[in-house]
């Protein structure tokens with residue numbers, strides 16, 4: 001089923017820059033933005049792939065330019081920004097998307113992989129922001145929509161063994177985005193982050209850990225995972241909404257992704273950790289600790305029946321085949 005929901009050309013007049021546009025989410029998003037009317041500049045290192053993206057866009061009647069840039073090279077990114085300004089005017093939509101995921105156990109000390117992820121996912125992202133932020137603030141000052149959309153990941157918030165460095169870089173992106181909004185929102189620059197779950201792209205091809213590769217291949221096979229077109233439509237929608245609306249943090253899971261379900265299942269704790277403070281309400285039963293004590297019993301006594309009920313329900317749930325499957329997936333995930 002097609003992910004395309006937007007119709008017409010709502011992005012006409014927009015100048016969009018997409019980093020990491022030679023493959024995966026970036027390539028498909030660039031094509032979709034162009035279809036919806038934007039002029040698109042695609043950035044990545046592989047020029048042949050970028051040329052292919054431009055050819056597809058032009059064949060469909062769109063306008064695009066390929067600039068082969070390593071975004072970890074600050075001067076090269078600045079030069080790209082200058083070329084965009086000279087050719088098309090200031091960019092008003094930046095999809096800051098280039099990234100790499102290299103999973104390994106921390107004790108393996110794959111410090112070169114750590115550095116590569118930090119250099120690209122953090123410094124590369126910052127280089128794009130530094131070069132194109134003046135474009136965005138200028139566009140906004142002229143009354144145009146202006147969007148900075150950074151690609152983070154569900155890894156920014158999920159606790160996954162062996163993902164430490166990658167997750168750390170994505171947590172940086174997610175929190176940076178929240179902070180930037182404080183400064184840029186008042187200037188009418190919309191700042192946003194998308195946090196996708198598993199998307200079927202080249203990303204896992206770079207992973208060298210065989211267990212992690214296998215897990216990703218299984219997930220792609222099992223969960224009807226997200227497609228680049230789903231991300232593209234979301235990014236386009238974020239840019240197409242009225243200027244005063246800023247969709248800021250979009251988390252996207254495949255509906256059947258067990259990791260998303262696990263995150264929700266974990267939910268609120270049954271009881272606050274440690275001794276309850278005076279006046280603090282228990283979440284379950286809304287019993288005040290001091291009430292329990294006044295009656296000669298302990299506050300915990302009022303909570304326990306509810307815990308028993310929840311425990312019984314969990315036992316029942318575990319009997320259902322799809323829940324058992326989900327728990328198995330979670331355990332596999334936790335072993336990674």
Ligand code: NDP
Nearest residue numbers: 020022023024025044045046070071099153198199201202
């Ligand atoms: P791809 O590997 O297909 O895309 C990565 C892109 O980044 C490529 O276009 C690559 O092009 C570009 N890139 C890599 N290094 C550089 C560099 N030094 N300078 C410029 N461009 C560079 O994977 P995805 O499409 O999946 O990844 C896009 C983003 O989505 C990443 O930030 C990733 O972390 C994130 N993400 C992916 C998920 C997934 O499951 N696939 C889930 C959540 C987030 P080139 O090699 O030509 O330079």
